[in-house]
Amino acid sequence: MTSPTSQTSSTSPTAPSAPRPRAVQALRTAARALGRCAVLTALVPVGVGLCVTYLASFVLWGCLGIFPLFPLATRMLRAAAGAARWASGHWSQVPVPVPYQPRPALERTLHGWFWTGHDYHRNRRFAALALTLRWMWTDPATWRDALWAISDPLVGGAIAATPVLLAAAGLYGLGQPLVPYDLPLGGWPAVLLGPVLVAGGLALSRSALHLHGRWTRSVLGPTERTRLARRVEQLTEIRLDATEAQAAELRRIERDLHDGAQARLVAVSLRLGAVAALIDRDPEHAKKVVADAQENVTQALQELRDLVRGIHPPVLAERGLADGVRALALDVPLKVDVRAELRGRAEAPVESAVYFAVSEALTNAVKHGEARHAAVELTHAAGLLRAEVTDDGRGGADPDRGSGLRGIQRRLAVFDGTLTVTSPPGGPTRLIMELPCALSSPRTSSS
Missing domain, CATH: 1.10.287 (Helix Hairpins)
Incomplete structure (x- = not known):
């Protein structure tokens, strides 16, 4: 073990170089944001072509009655809007929820006719097409997608292209020849301004990317209604x-x-x-x-x-969620590490929901995941009670296929809670449960 003196002497020479990794990381982040802005700028012609296609399908249906192109163009537009929502959430860090109404089911009457919500049809395929057209036509999100297709090449394209054009102009200036007599008139200012323009493009890239995401959410996000x-x-x-x-x-x-x-x-x-x-x-x-x-x-x-x-376990009622989970871990046939940082008690129904959700998660780890070790972490921050359960099992947990995970989702949803599952094949499995709640002062038993 080194002495305090040796520790001080070994850390003092490296102190001036500490900011360097942060500067490099910031430069990489800005360059990544600038590259994403360049991708969004390059996709502007694709958006223009999609807008023209959609408007043409609308005109063909409204003026000539040629309707098959409209649902195809609408699906293409929805796919492009879905990609824009994905880019907004993953690139701009501005999540955009999907606003589309669920597609209604095709109903068949006792007489064999199909009801589309507007009229009856004998042929099933024609009825399904009529139902699809009516679903797309009456969904407000369809017209918000159309508004986005028309305006995004102008507004979104301008937002994404601003830092890209600045950086491109700076690189062009830096690429000018440095020999005075070969330099065109006005070339020297371009050479001098090149680094400034590149730095300006990098500095604006993250803000422009975030602003592009906010623009996308304002148009493609769900309305208040x-x-x-x-x-x-x-x-x-x-x-x-x-x-x-x-x-x-x-x-x-x-x-x-x-x-x-x-x-x-x-x-x-x-x-x-x-x-x-x-x-x-x-x-x-x-x-x-x-x-x-x-x-x-x-x-x-x-x-x-x-x-x-x-x-309702007595230990949960008497000693709270943290001790209840610790007692629960002792009854599970695998090694469980429990770490709790709770500065109070949640409401009894919330504690009960989290307790049984953790119990179900540990049971699944033993029964289906064949885990040998698990960890439970309980924290509370920003008005959210968070329970994270991790195990070293074989993974592959899917809420769509497991009734246990669906039960946890239903139990948490009663309190507006959410369940996030990360379980790649081969493991590990990680369950994050979050419930909005406030903590009161710790309760103590009469004993």
């Missing part, structure tokens, strides 16, 4: 899921009581009834019956405790 409609649909689904989950939980409790504690208590009642007849005639046998009844009562009490623990 769409957000409210989607929120109503989400709350309706959450209410249905919560109702189904509550009904399933009540059925489970009833089944456990009927098959477990209730059956044992009935057996105890029958045995105690037999004791009254045996106590005078065969005392030894009566003692055995009483001992058997006592054992059944003990098992019934244990089953009732397990049932109560499955509804």
